[in-house]
Amino acid sequence: MVYNFNAGPGILPLEVLESAQRALSDFNGTGLSILEIGHRTAAFEAVVCEGQQLARELMNLSDTQEVLFLQGGATTQFFQVPMNFLASDAVAAYVDAGIWGAKAIQEARLWGGVEVIGSSKADGYTHIPKSYAIPAKASYLHLTTNNTVEGTELHDIPETDVPLVADMSSDILSRRMDYRRFALLYAGAQKNLGAAGVTLVVIDRTQLGRQARQVPGMMDYRKHIEHGSMLNTPPVFAVYVSVLTLRWLHAKGGAEVLDAENRQKSDLLYGTLDSLPLFRPTVAREDRSRMNIVFRIEDPRLEQAFMERCKDEGMVGIRGHRSVGGFRISLYNALPIGHVRVLTDLMHDFAARH
């Protein structure tokens, strides 16, 4: 048995993997592999439409919000967002709450003014900056809703009239959230939404066209909307796996149900960590992520022993990001609570022995 606590690409639902595997030999009874079909066929266009519809329903989007499946990961959104939304003489507000958000800030500076209105960098990103003023004239406010590396999560989205832009790569559809509030949100699929190679982008079309910079066709959200997310050949298989995952999320009951399950899973793990002095969670209690649980063991020998014990039990993906060290356990939507229990049992046993 393998217990997959990878931070992303991460665990996927078994039925998604099984459906994807079937489609590799015969997609929808066409006699062709999903890898060999034309993307402009009715069968694949139906997949894209279904995905857009499911995302719309699962996030309860408004009529002006468009759903796109793009390429290039969140890292491409880091520059595509300011390229489209930030005029060279305007200013965007950014919150600097983790290394991915810091990368977004760096990419934005190429296009216009950037005001970092809050930062927890000096504290090693162990908490989410909270008391900041949002400049009313900002073109947008950029947030990261969950910091995958550091293990913090933004539990309350700030109230503001400034258009909100958010990187939701590691917590999209893992919890209840008012997705209607965002002018633009994006998420690399490889954590909660499918496989690597596709990025979900939700964009309020009324926010587009406010600045005049000419952008390349592939970087122009309006062109992607106009072409129904098929401006060029989309990453067909990655889109298909995302649609399968959206179907699975929908069948489970959506964000409401996932919110409860993910709360249970993370409560179980944090509760165990808090009860055992051997382990030390590294981030501020009120900002704890429900997706990525980061902790340390002070004694390096015990750290090594714990790593080996986990490995022996078939656990993978538990090493913390190299910038943080220690351990990181990712509890994405597809991870059953039983797998968390195997880990917490192991933790109790390990603590008793040491």
Next chain:
Amino acid sequence: MVYNFNAGPGILPLEVLESAQRALSDFNGTGLSILEIGHRTAAFEAVVCEGQQLARELMNLSDTQEVLFLQGGATTQFFQVPMNFLASDAVAAYVDAGIWGAKAIQEARLWGGVEVIGSSKADGYTHIPKSYAIPAKASYLHLTTNNTVEGTELHDIPETDVPLVADMSSDILSRRMDYRRFALLYAGAQKNLGAAGVTLVVIDRTQLGRQARQVPGMMDYRKHIEHGSMLNTPPVFAVYVSVLTLRWLHAKGGAEVLDAENRQKSDLLYGTLDSLPLFRPTVAREDRSRMNIVFRIEDPRLEQAFMERCKDEGMVGIRGHRSVGGFRISLYNALPIGHVRVLTDLMHDFAARH
């Protein structure tokens, strides 16, 4: 039986599909699906290295040419190339030989001067422009080696000291070619190299850094080289399918063998078309593509009847691009000659009946 003449995404070797399918349930004995593994694991890093090595060997690249697996398709390369290589006060030379090349020209104009040194647009792109002068001061010359839509192929790469850049999306590794001559070449994988979602880019690193524009990290070839094609999460599965396809190409004997096979296949089809007055190939004989064979049937009723006959026999992907009409038969590397013979037999029979 399905005969897949799709223009791309197109037919893939059966053994590639079977290996991909196995990796969906268990990648390399890890007990995890290829969709669930970390991209920074030794097992996946080995896949990327193997792919780079195979591409290097199959194309007989020089030591200064780097192999990258990127996202965004050839359409992204249309702007990424000039963004990196064309200073705002410099000029690049382009040959306008088809609708994809024309899109590349349009994207280049955003970044600097563009001189279209040859165009067959006025003739409906039915031939490849040939007698043109290449301005010595051009930052590069951009070519499309095969025009997927129109069915023409550039059989002779021009001699010049100007750095050569080429879109090889639809004929890469389908024929013998001196790949060392290119400063940069790119190919969307979904025709001869695998599945949609990854683009092979080969780049001579000595050509980089000649202009000073600051570009976003994701668009900077130097950053991708520095990070071994893992600047961010790569499209893991699409890369894997490409590496499986490169393995298959290597096992077959490489470009030399494919060149001979593709010549046989296209000779068989063109020979049939030329022998039957009912069918009319649409492009100049000396520029005929070996990958995409485009032809018409003058009588619209017969065109319809032929379409239905092909459909009845299980043939897919034979309709010409909407901008050209008629028929297009794509004979990518993975298509067995037997499938061409089934089609040519049908053509003889159809011609005899009408």
